Amino acid sequence: MSRIRKQSEYEKTFAFRFFRWLGGEKDAFVGNMEMQPQKEYVEEEATIEERMKDRKQVIAEAYDDSHNMELRFFNVLYKIFSIVFCVALVFVLILTVSHLPAVGDPDRPTSNIVSETYITDGLKDTGAVNIVTGMILSYRAFDTFGETNVLFIATCCVMILLMIDEDEIKKNKESNDRGFEPKNDVILQVVARFLVPVIFLFGIYIILNGHISPGGGFSGGAMIGAGLILYVAAFGFEKTEKFFNEHVYKVVKVTALLCYGCIVTYYFLTGANGLECLIPLGEAGKILSGGITLPINIFVGSEVACTMYAFYALFRRGGL
């Protein structure tokens, strides 16, 4: 709709066509392209028989090593060479490993100024007692941001491949969801009722203590995702949808990624320009410390948990 031009004039402009395409009102291919429904592929019996005959003949001629001396010789040679190749490969790899410098050797080339700086300045710079998490999530936060994006894109790809329409899910609910297994398995339900809360709690504990103790966003998120999968396997999708459906999934996933991007951008901008970062480092060893490590851990954790659950749900029934 344009207020300046007339309707007929406006319809000729590029903007009108663009917004029509954006709103999905008109398919660009309808009318401009010939379209035919796909024909079902039916193979005639005669061609099937011919194909089977051809195949049998090819197999009989190609693998007839009782008459074909050349073929028999080749087969023996092939086996010998494959064994020799495997042994040689193993030998070369073991030789390479044996020439690597020993673990913890002070003269090894990797123990240079980089790791030294991480170890000596890590606590002061990041405020995280766990040096590994502090390093991954503040010195190399941009790297981890890429990894989190990889998770996001991976779920998108699985969605493109496996997502089914809503109506189809409803129609095939029973057959898709619970094909062969016994419905409402009592043992699984009782075990899940005790285990799922513990798994969730442990996952949240690992995420929140990522900067103090071993662990972090990825480990805790994977645990929560596994717990969600156990819950779904025991109680079905209907109960899970009450607290974790497609809407919640979208909101959590996109918010986590966006917040992560914003925090990292802010942190890097202030750090690169020598400005003061407003996120306090806090007292080392406390839960509320570690600067940007704690919020980023939470975002990575929720992202990973969503990814794990989405993979399972998409594989299982083609929808969230």
Added chain:
Amino acid sequence: MEIFKIILLVLLVVCAISVSFSKNLLNSILIYMSYSLIMSMIWILLESPDLAVTEAAVGAGVTSVLFFVTLKKIHGLAHNPEEESSDESN
């Protein structure tokens, strides 16, 4: 402790080889699961409990479950002939 480590490493190699030699796909997945569990124990012995937790959750949990679901989708779990025939008639 050293003996325990060696036993774990030998079991790891045995699992890795038997995954590829097992004829039944279901057995392969179960052996792969035990491979991940042994690997997570080795991570603990190597003093990296965070990796151990991740390996147990992802390797033994989520990946194997995804394999199971895929096997079910391609009807690799059906053993008795009745179910197979009913699948074909659908």
